[in-house]
Amino acid sequence: TALEDNELITAIEFPHVDKFAYAKFRNPASLYALVGVAVARRGSDVRVAVTGAGSDGVFRWKEAEAALAGNFSAGALDGLKVSAAGLNGDIHGSAEYRAHLIGVMAKRAVAAA
Template structure:
């Protein structure tokens, strides 16, 4: 690990000022950043610790949405009475991320900024039509995820909270890697007054994506049987030591049916 400065601001304005330093990185949970620094794959000049910034904390229901502060930990989302009451599928998703150590350190903002291809939260954000709120603007989930480990965030832009519209029904089901608990394939299904959204994580070469044929079938008939005969092409899906593209394509259909059954 290379030498770096460590800053621990207590206000959002101070954190943003610190982040203007050349090659500075925000530290929200460190579940990806610190390991890459230890491997010398990343060498920021400064780490800006965000855990003492009150403007980035908290879970609240605001109208027809649940709003979660960027440095809210996975364990807090999973145990939140607000989340459990409004979007139980989101609480269940958070409770299944990684292991207890990771859930007690990792944060929703850090996960969103990193956009790992097998992370769970991207599926929830895309399926629920979430809005990622930064210090500069509001970004719809459909516009936010731009590729593998890539997002619409610009230099100097910091996620402050994520707003999740409350669905009529929703569920998330994943086939986890037995070691890491990352999703080999994870499918989040949500039904709202505006229709149905189906988002897949862990499978796509470019990260999370929606399955519009599934959405159309479920809008007409929200039942697992509505997906009979439908499939996702293996083209564009990941192949690695854990699962090839054909197997992931098969899992998408299986996990989608299970998610619909769980939501219903």
């Protein structure tokens, strides 16, 4: 939303969720998130957001959302894989490593929610 001159945002409201957690794998030197995964459930609606891994910033992992909508448990993610295509790769971790971490962090976030 674009603000007009002299406009000011005074409040932001988010709907209440039944379950939520965020898990991240930190780079040991800088402590920034190499990969982070947020999971939220509101009724039968589930969202899984991934940070730090994609070149376009945050993205949703829709396959995980579908799996968790039927069974909100870490086991529901067994066998799911994120493609490394389009993920960041650098001296801290390859795209393939980040793809693996997304699955691990997603399971940890679901378990913590």
